[in-house]
Amino acid sequence: MPRVTQRSIKFKMYFQRKGSKEALFREISFRLNGEPVRVRVRSDQRLIDLLRDTLGLRGTKEGCGRGDCGSCTVILNGLAVTSCLVLAATVEGAEILTVESLFRNGRLDPLQEAFLEKGAVQCGYCTPGLLMSAKALLLENPHPSLEEIKIAVSGNLCRCTGYKKIFEAIQLAAER
């Protein structure tokens, strides 16, 4: 199998007017999962593409590209956002957490542990986004009610589980 590499950012420019070159790209700095990152981005590059294509963090998933499904949820300055609706150029100075931040030094986050224990994972494609929505909730509100949990994940579609076990898992993680 050929070697896995970063996606090359080759592209053609299709704009009608000669624009200011600097404005087409941007050098940005931000913190990603606790580490500083400095990277050059295209003006129209989305955060999800920056994370997956350029930075190689593939845990964040794309399910619709329109903010309708929540699979690409990451935490931006403490808030859950769909990374398909965020321009990479706007995250200058931000603090971003992706699903990769939850598993540190071989230790699972209590949410991950609870998702496994409660059977809240089936196909797994919505799981990273759900974990990040749940994480954002618990960061802000460590002891949420069931209703608050339901609202916090209402932007994350899951087609496999029927959600019940997801609620249970978040409740369990909050209890711990």
Place this chain on the structure above:
Amino acid sequence: MKIVGKSIRRVDGLAKVTGQARYPQDFYLEGMLYAKALRSRYSHALIKKINVSRARELEGVRAVLTAQDVPGRNLFGHMIADQPVLCQDKVRFRGDAVAVVAAESEEIAQEALSFIQVDYDPLPVVSDPRQALKPDAPRVHEKGNILTHYKIRKGDVEKAFQEAHLVIESNYRTPCVEHAYLQPESGIAYVEDTGDLVIIVATQCVYIDRHQIARSLGLPEEKVKVVLAETGGAFGGREDISVQILIGLLALKTGRPVKMTYSREESILSTAKRHPAYMRYKSGVDREGRLLAWEAEIIADTGAYASSGAAVVQNMAMYASGPYKVDNVKIDAYAVYTNNTFAGAMRAFGCPQVTFASEMQMNKLAAALGMDEYEFRRRNAMVGKSEFATGYLADVDNCQIVCLDEVVRLSNWKEKRYRQNKEAGKDRFYGIGIAAGFKNVGYGSGYVDSSSAEVELMPGKVRLKISAVDQGQGVETILCQIAAEELAISMENVEYTNPDTSVTPNAGSSSASRQTFNSGNAVRLACLDLKKNLQQLLDSRKWKRPPGYPGHTSYNWSNILQEFLSMEGETEGMASVIGRATYVPPPTTPLDPETGEGIPAYSFGFGAQVAEVVVDKRTGQVDLKKVYAAHDVGRAINPLQVEGQIEGGVVMGQGYALMEEIILKEGETLTPDLATFDIPTSLDVCDIESAILEVPDRHGPYGARGVGEMTTISTAPAIAAAVHDAVGVWIDELPVTAEKVVRALKEKEFQGKDVREETLPEKTLQEKDFQDQALREDKGIAHAPRRTTSHENWVIFKGDLNV
């Protein structure tokens, strides 16, 4: 048993919660190109000319291919191959691919599509299957618009309807819906140094894919390797080919790895749907509430291509009369081509449609008889040796009865059903409804249904090789549990090998709720074979007993196995020991074309569900409050996963019941994304209480039968029945939207009274026959007002099936 029957954690769970699981989207290969397909601009048109030269000139474009570049057969299809890889002379729906591009970036590939010129000659569009049946309708395919017409003929329905005490006739309609798995179709292809083509893809069966890819690319099957990537849900929607052949074609032409990922819109536009169905049902009962006759005419819209439509519609015919004993059955089920998005397999394969119709009939019959819906079903349920509509005689035990009894107990049906005060706030009314349902496990109908497994004992581990695809349902975990159980080892010692046609044997597809059953048996048999081989090894004295066991007789296969496992890593000169087996389930037969006689399946899964709703009478909004689900799974190998199947199935059923519909107008999808095709969110779902019942199957591993599909079929009719209980209208067309409820209530108001009540006959049942009636009397619950009609035979029939 130590492992079977336990709620073991998913073996693929860790990778999934840490974001390390690799779906096809997550493969990035050096030098890979990105592919995009040009889809048809028309629902039905002749292609006069395709000019790709301008697109080819674009910088960064590496290939632009059309039909003439397809080296093999330019047709594919899950069961019947009639769908072009790239259309040559005609397009039949909007999702048809006309050309495909590979470029250095997705943006360039997308841009290149706009430089492809296609001259079309638009043809008249047929988008309603009832229209498509007419002789002068536009022809989607040369051979005509009827893909199949299945018939079931048993007894004499005409005579039975004459003799019936009550006959109910209704028209039902179920919508086109989308699987909406969260992971859009994606795959990556490359050519190995040996010249072999490798396709990494999310699918339901690597072998069925390989067959179709090889055929269209003109390659021998052994030159194509299909490797499974993590599969983000499927529900039947990945039985069909999506990106596989296109990326294979481009990889062969460019010599570079090629990746293709559908947008959500492309996924909704171009992949299979659940068949929309128009159904006319007529059912008759005798005075005692015994079913005498069923008649159904089912017209299913199979869209532009066959896919598995013929088999889906055959299933509709076979299960059209529900899990009930009926002596007189007449079913006609048609799969009809139109210029809509093609329909294929989707969770429960034809059963959601017919179960909605048949359970609505059951509820209407019970209401007309003044009989409790549960008692009425119980009275007619197939029990023990039962004759199916196809004439097949099989012992179904008391599976349906136990499900009904349990769901009634769990939901406290007998009290809630006869609750007198249904008010639940201003304009809001409470309702409760019940429905049953059953479905085949395994393909049945004469299709080859075997599964092969290999269990390899190596130093340090047991490697399980089988091509069973885990699309999320958890089959990997189930099969590892079975292997661990059979070999009396721990789960950690079992390693599941990723399905790959060059490595793992064929297990058939992950569909028809068959993997636990068929592959579970295959793994059991392979483990038996391994034990036998280990024993032979011991007998042949090639295995040197360790010093601790000189001449000891209790030294057996298990000791060798443990010794293997205690070795670390690759041990010099240590050969592995392999167990192999193929499980072939009991035979089934194709159905007789004229009568439908035959053996439909070798195992069946039964269930029953109760739904509670609150309906706003003014806005029509239906608020689902609770669902109780009792399912007989034979044996729950992993109860947590069974619950997951029940809860997921119920919520999918809820979506089908209340909100989901792919709306097409003249073949154009008006609901192309997840903002317009609404599926339930966390704020829509209700609490689900499930009961797992275990009446062992005769052939399933440890008595297990399938569960994946049965859980979704009873939900919609149970909800529709609850809506009727709440506000007194039958909504015969899914989804039961707020607007339909309001419209039905208006019609009822306009007519001044409930048509049903008006035409209801005098109650003629013997009250004492029904315990439930007595219960009602005891509680002093009044019967609904009934009027006498002069005829014993009466028919409720609204609308016309033929437009």
Place this chain on the structure above:
Amino acid sequence: MFEFYQPSSLSELLHLLEEGIPDTCLLAGGTDLLVEYRSGARNISRLIRLAHLSELQDLKCEDGRIKLGAALTYRTVERSSLLREKVPFLVQAAQSIGSPQVRNLGTIGGNLVTASPAADLAPPLLVLEAQLTLKKKSSSREIPLSSFFMGPKRTLLDPQEVVTEISFALPPENCYQIFYKLGQRNAMAISIASLAALGQAQRGFLTGIKIAVGSVAPTPLRLFHTEGLLQGERLTQALLKEANRRAQEEISPISDIRGSVEYRREIVGVLLERALSEIAGEVL
């Protein structure tokens, strides 16, 4: 691709707008804009971000008026104790929008400028008689929200203008505040119809009645004629019927995948009745 600018002040933003480059777009939450851009439905040659500007983040109560910076996110509206106390129905409307993720990004200015007939914040802001402050480099103007919408996705906004503030007078203390939204599901729903109402009943007589609706006309709509009929009257079945008749004349719904004209008309009547019954404190 497009030029991307992140001005450091409002005046810099206005300067960039003044240049008048065709297809200049303002980026607030981006929840609609980026989707449109990627689908090819919108050309962007120059994108100017405004969400980060502190000048557009005001949230205060001054001289009996609430002033909201246009770049406040829905989330900020949802969680503001001031707004929860003073205008709970606006908070409710904000909570009904999209998903939590979208509410963390999307802005109230964006909700209005997008000019969707289904914009959830519009009906409550219409009955609050909100004023918008529109600024360009050379001038500034204030216009009532009710005259801002011109049609689906069309507003009075000049290409070189930006909405900086949304302000409204505090509603009277004893006023009922009502917001109803009817969608196909309970989250991430685009409304089939929505209604906001303000008003009270004094000794049984309706006063200060203001009603606005969404998703039943080319723009969110204040029902001025219907209000006129109700003002100072005692709520009766007959009046309700007449009010519904009047409302039906004011709205002009269309049939789409979410609902038919007939259903939308029916629902407006139901929501109107419910709102008025609640205000009048009696069930008819």
